[in-house]
Amino acid sequence: MKNRLSDLNNHLFMQLERLGNEDLSPEQIETEATRSEAVVSVADQIIRNADLQLKAAKLIADHGGHMVRHLPMIEGKARDDEKA
Template sequence: MAVKNRQIDLDNHLFAELERLGDESLTDEQLEKEIERAKAVSAVAKQINTSRANSLKATEYLDRATVNHPKLPEGF
């Protein structure tokens, strides 16, 4: 199964959220909702990055254990 989203997509989502948080035209209520959304986005991003780090570590271990150089996991 091909990976649809790449690291750059996650980066773009995070920076878009940062821009929304900095929007000075938001009402207090809108800002509060955006803060909650940012917390959710941050939690998901953390899990994605942890998963990618683990995949990269596994690839590094395989690289040390084999003569052939394995490809990076999809999404990198």
């Protein structure tokens, strides 16, 4: 699996196709429905994380780099005042 939002979109559509497979038995449909719930739950968290990153980028774009010091982390690095 890759780690891009476009890959997530592909996985969601693949799961939708599996749910629409008319050759599935009732048990297989139930299994796919359960899998779909798990996929949607994880996808929701990924989307929320991407939205938060976008909001942070917009904050910096709108208000300048001085806003970085108000963010707990940027680019996976701790703020200068949080370093040991």
